[in-house]
Amino acid sequence: MKIRFAILALIGATALSSCGGxxxxxxxxxxDEAATPNNSALLAAAxxxxxxxxxxxxxxxxxRPRETLLFFDIEPGxxxxxxxxxxxxxxxxxxxxxxxxDGKYYAAGFSREGASERTLRSIARFxxxxxxxxxxxxxxxxxxxxxxxxxxxxxxADAVLTFRNVHNWTTHDRAEGNFAKFYRALKPGGILGVVxxxxxxAELPDNGSSGYLYEADVIALANGAGFDFEASSEINANAxxxxxxxxxxxxxxxxxxxxxxxxxxDPDFDHSTYDAIGESDRMTLKFRKPVAADGALLE
Numbered sequence: 001m002k003i004r005f006a007i008l009a010l011i012g013a014t015a016l017s018s019c020g021g022x023x024x025x026x027x028x029x030x031x032d033e034a035a036t037p038n039n040s041a042l043l044a045a046a047x048x049x050x051x052x053x054x055x056x057x058x059x060x061x062x063x064r065p066r067e068t069l070l071f072f073d074i075e076p077g078x079x080x081x082x083x084x085x086x087x088x089x090x091x092x093x094x095x096x097x098x099x100x101x102d103g104k105y106y107a108a109g110f111s112r113e114g115a116s117e118r119t120l121r122s123i124a125r126f127x128x129x130x131x132x133x134x135x136x137x138x139x140x141x142x143x144x145x146x147x148x149x150x151x152x153x154x155x156x157a158d159a160v161l162t163f164r165n166v167h168n169w170t171t172h173d174r175a176e177g178n179f180a181k182f183y184r185a186l187k188p189g190g191i192l193g194v195v196x197x198x199x200x201x202a203e204l205p206d207n208g209s210s211g212y213l214y215e216a217d218v219i220a221l222a223n224g225a226g227f228d229f230e231a232s233s234e235i236n237a238n239a240x241x242x243x244x245x246x247x248x249x250x251x252x253x254x255x256x257x258x259x260x261x262x263x264x265x266d267p268d269f270d271h272s273t274y275d276a277i278g279e280s281d282r283m284t285l286k287f288r289k290p291v292a293a294d295g296a297l298l299e
Contacts, residue, residue, distance in 0.1 A: 071235055160191070210243070228288050
């Protein structure tokens with residue numbers, strides 16, 4: 001995705017002004033205030049559930065799932081699509097939470113067709129963990145983010161959420177197509193929530209090798225797919241992240257890379273500086289699919 005930064009800056013400024021100049025520095029509190037006390041309590045219960053491991057709980061301080069989901073206006077009873085859920089860190093929170101209101105959770109992952117053995121094992125683990133356990137996870141359906149396939153029936157989803165995925169798509173020219181799929185799956189008025197590594201304030205390499213993105217680039221992607229930018233939040237910000245790490249964002253926890261991809265590991269690599277930073281500085285952006293004047297489905 002090659003867009004002139006001057007244009008991006010203008011787009012970003014326009015989008016921010018369109019939502020009343022909301023700087024979002026106080027957004028975590030605002031998100032809590034907007035949520036019903038019941039929703040906040042239900043999310044707290046999902047986070048405290050015995051089904052979550054200690055390793056998963058340890059990342060709450062960096063991923064702030066309760067505050068993030070409240071900011072995205074996720075409520076029990078919604079139909080929610082999570083893009084590329086991986087091992088299911090967020091599935092462990094979202095699916096039990098939606099279940100309390102008879103909601104539906106879609107896991108839009110990889111296709112089995114032509115997949116590597118590693119990917120097939122990952123799909124099988126996800127299926128074994130989350131499928132067929134309605135008492136804990138409710139209504140879970142696995143779909144595919146792929147060519148010619150819908151992540152959910154068109155116009156059916158209340159929200160589509162993607163956590164730290166967009167940077168992967170921009171380096172493979174898949175971002176525009178994926179955002180179009182999100183738009184198609186959502187109801188008019190539906191929410192697109194995006195969290196990703198934020199490169200603002202740094203000079204990023206042109207080839208995307210850092211893993212960071214400029215916020216204006218992501219806003220431009222969503223605007224190009226037809227979404228309206230609604231708000232940003234500093235919930236997942238980390239001011240200690242200098243973004244100039246030797247192996248990109250993956251130098252930081254939880255990956256803690258100590259060599260280039262496919263390079264030899266360095267047993268003498270000092271992780272202490274990067275571990276002290278913690279996980280990356282992240283943008284948290286909320287978009288909405290417009291509602292047509294006549295209420296018709298927008299495609």
